[in-house]
Amino acid sequence: MNFFDKNIEALKRINLKLAEDIINSTESSDYASNTEIAKTGLTLPLLKNGKLLHSKYDPIKEASRFFTGNENFVLFCGLGAGIHIECFLNNFKLKYCAITEASFANFKSLFKIIDFSHLILNKNLSFLPPLESENFEKEFINTYIPAIYGNFEIKILRPWEEFYKDKIPKFEKKIRASLENIQADISTQAAFGKIWMRNIMHNLKTASIILPAIPKIDPDKKACILGAGPGLEPALENIKRYRNSFVLFASDTAFPILIKAGIEADFFVSMDPQNISYAHCFRPFPQKDSRYF
Known part of the structure; x- marks a missing residue:
């Protein structure tokens, strides 16, 4: 099985819709079809402008400098070779993160050249639709739960950020809009949560007294x-x-x-x-x- 099929099969197990969107995407990726090998032996993808996403000398050491240890939930923009994501997951095993790209075609291109299956199946990592997708905000809102995961940070690989410098403001605006929706939901729960819980408990008490029973019906109708x-x-x-x-x-x-x-x-x-x-x-x-x- 080639890398693409292996990655897609893993992704289908956790996000079938995203896997199908990647399969059906175009080939117009912003990544080059060729790769380079780091001094440490890791495969490194290149953007179409020829820039590597990671250090050619020691990408793992470079990735370790990416974090302070104070991050609780990280949204990674730019998959690259996944080295920085794997570093986060290996060093902070109780923390969570998500990954997005600029387009479905980017995911498709990277899936063809690197085996991400172990990352895809990591329960502390969520693969989100690309930032250009209309489904990004919905999926992000469903993924990041502040009460469970704590503070939020964005991590962007510098070569990726420079490549998309004209689109970064649009991407950041979409992320901020999602965070505002999440905050609004938290405010609603803070304001009404106790009332809702009180009503639930009172209604459960009443229901336990009434003991309603669903009547028998004819299953052939x-x-x-x-x-x-x-x-x-x-x-x-x-x-x-x-x-x-x-x-x-x-x-x-x-x-x-x-x-x-x-x-x-x-x-x-x-x-x-x-x-x-x-x-x-x-x-x-x-x-x-x-x-x-």
């Missing part, structure tokens, strides 16, 4: 899940006609429409805590059973 949309009212006549063929699930907004039409749902599910949503339940429930939650 089709499930019909209903929400209040433009297609619901035109479908009411067919729902009535074939009522015995369905197990009906009604959401918040569909429930009053069904009641008005004389159709009793098997299940009514309300998940939205807004006043306008639970107001849909202010009419009497059918009395023949207790299927409504």
